[in-house]
Amino acid sequence: MSLVSKFATVGGATLISRIFGFGREMLMASALGVGPVADAFNLAFRFPNLFRRLFAEGAFNAAFIPLFARALEEDGEEGAKRFASEIFSTLFSVLVVLTALAMIFMPALVTTIIAPGLAVCVDDPAAGGNALSCAMRFEITVTFSRIMFPYLACMSLMAMVCGILNAYRRFFAAAAAPTLLNFILIGVISYALWIEADKATIGFLMSWGVLVAGIAQLAMVTLAMRLAGFSVALKRPRWTKGLKRLLVLAGPAALIGGITQINLFVGQAIASFKPGAVSILQYADRPYQLPLGMVGVAIGVVLLPELARSLKAGRLAEAQHTQNRSLEFALFLTVPAAVALFIIPEPIIRVIYERGAFDPSATPAVAAVLGIYALGLPAFVMMKVFSPGYFAREDTKSPMIVTLVSAGINIVLSLVLFPILAEQGIAWATTLSGWLNAVLLFLGLWRKGLWEIDGKLVKRSLLVLVSALLMGGALIAMMWELNAWLQPGDAVTTQIAAIAILVAVAMAIYFALTLLTGAADRTMVMRLVKRKRG
Template sequence: MIRSILTVGGWTLVSRGTGFARDVLMAAYLGTGPVAEAFLVAFSLPNMFRRFFAEGAFNMAFVPMFAKKLEGGEDATGFARDAWNGMVWILLAFTVLGTLAMPWLVWAMASGFAGERFDLAVTFGRISFSYILFISLVALLSGILTSHKRFSEASFVPVLMNLVFIAAMGLAAWAGWDMGLTLAWTVPVTGVAQLAFTWVSARSLGYGFTLGWPRLTPELKHLAVIAGPAVLAGGVVQINMLVGRQVASFTEGAVAWLSYADRLYQLPLGVVGIAIGTVLLPELSRRLRAGDAEGGRDAFNRGAEFALMLTLPAAVALMVIAVPLCQVLYQRGAFGPADTQATALVLAIYGAGLPAFVLHKVLQPLFYAREDSRSPFVYALVSMVVNVGLAVGLLPLLGFSAAAWATTLSGWAMVGQLWWGSRKMAAEAQFDARFRKRLPRIMLASAVMGGVLWGAAQVLDGPLNARFWHFPALGLLCAIGILAYFAVGALIGAFRLSDLRALRRR
């Protein structure tokens, strides 16, 4: 399981790295002006519905059922084909409706937009909304690939998207094209490329899907029953994001600040949290089908331990050196010092919530592997109320950063509920002695690393602000933090170096 997590995490690291390169170019070309904000809102629309329908709700219901059919030798191919046909027709209708309703969707996303920002967002949104069709089908095919433990192919898909975006921006800069329109048209092009890649990968496993009429089989009815609450839970999560953008839309540049900060904290979240969630869900589903409670408990504990071992120091680093990170990585071209300070503030707040966002990915598979999508929905509903109350209530006091605080605090509220609900489950949902022993030591090692990072940042302040030395200085700062964390962690027993060497060999 850890080997699979490292495979997904490695590819996700490449994905987040290329995605960051994409955003650095976007920040340099567009800054935080009207075109940048309009595109970010337009691009977030198909991605929001993708997480709502496909990657969140549908896959959380589809993957456990599909994995269990594979484990039990049932007709997994027919089930996947029926799910494919049903999704195609639903998504076609949804794409047409969403494109026609784009002005209302943009208003729902960012009612603070007016004039140029609003008109551009509507134009970009109509061009890019068809992405929801392609990427949702990609999510289904990726679920099939991960159930067959073909993690590399599924994890390469986001990398492909980022490479297409980088190439498109380079071509637009060379040819003198309008950068905003180029980015908008690149969105559906990436969707076609991603779908073609995953379709070929799934076909190599014997899943050659074509367009056909959907059949409402008993299995699809059961899938719909399970997916219903998961869709609602996914909708609650997206409402939380929607509230954040609404709050930010009333401050010029804030939508871009939140987006650029989001890219940085998504790096550890994707590498660790999403990788573990991707692997843990089919793993727990198979073990439940086989009646292996002890194996399920060990998988859950090692996944949680591995996640926090990498996430807690990353969270501390994002809070302690937020300004140097944003300054060195983003501040150039149209992205100025004021943008750096605002983005760093949001990044530090998101950093405080990073462990919560990762623990979501560890705890939720406990419920979805049992086909329990109702409990996460109820928890998400409570989390939504917390998020809306904090975002609206703190806006007069904190301004645009209220959106980030609401996201972080509601994330921790969600973790508390997931943990409390998991306590009623069988043995595999309980933390074992090794986890309870190592967690406080991981926290102590992360705190010591934070102190070392702060001191090193003061010493390196000059090079961090020098034009040609800022990248080497930031690299040295990160290396100091890594060395401090692993040295202290090994010394106090937060983890064993033999464990890390075993992971490296795998």
């Protein structure tokens, strides 16, 4: 299976998950709107999601896969099973203790980490807002957080199983499992709307839905692992050489792999000082996550095991080729997506969310944040391309320093810009720190001689940028022509038709330009076309 085919497999499964994620967010916006219950759910869900990215997906994709690949190469499948069982047993024990402590001390976590703005509101009602509503926001945030926190344990164990599947190049189950979360939450919200539940009850039911989804996802990937002929055993945790090496690599990797979530979490924590700002950031994040997830996750999942295997086998030229083509693929898809999201955020937000409890007055605020996030889209995907260049060589110190610098810049910018620009200031901080992170990661690889840029990458990247800008110009012209169809008062079907025309024509223009200019690999395209015909 070619590199592009592997990207397509993971990206396609992730795309399906993101599409249903749109459905979930649309229902949630209709049911909860922009308000205290929506803020509480988003804050509570972001916390286990952050730790999932930090200590599960980030750490295991960065540290576990290269070590597991080495165990497979050097010790065979039995050695790999011993290593995996050691890690699984330790991870399970730590998660049980961590979950118990978190549920006991959740009020303190909410006050100090998850939503410090709520603590100010509760302790000093004169500081702003109604005292009763602030107390309610705090209580439901604590309740939702307690219900959803075990989701972290399920996702952490799932991340390890997914790492095993990815090392065996079984990508689909791991990429498709997150769709279960969207299926279950769509069902929960639909049921809640059908019984006409109040907003607090809807948030309560959704929190339990998240926990059920976590258990279902873990069960799905575990079954896939067993069908692949691999299994792990739960034993008494022991301090071993393999575990020590994993922790040395995973600590920095946890920060690096979760930098996007760190930035979003910091932003939401600061945004908790303004009612509704957390929900605005979350609703803007969903459309932005579609291309980020489809391309970024696909590259992150596929590239690391491919690089690790090439480097362990001493195929250095193959590793360089893989890196260059991965960056080329990332830019080919994310640059036009960023241009489109920057130009037409308001019509997109209006069509997705503007119904039910979601007030039309919130649309411009959410659209403005989406437009700012769009400018950082290529950066966050490029980080997924550059990070494996370090991880596959078991170097986590260098990217950890880069991550700490960019995270620090994000916090400073958020604190400076939030009082001036509110949630837009948070979005600018996230975008600018993302670009800083991507640039520093690349410079580190280039200076160490770990990334040799070839002529094809330079030429095609420039042509992709030119093609995307020309597409953007055509998109602006088409918006003038279809302006009457994009007005808030028009029927939803009319607005959807207008956006569909804009997207279809823009895609046609972009792909035509990339084929004509050579920004796209014509040989690969013709090969794919011939294969389809065959």
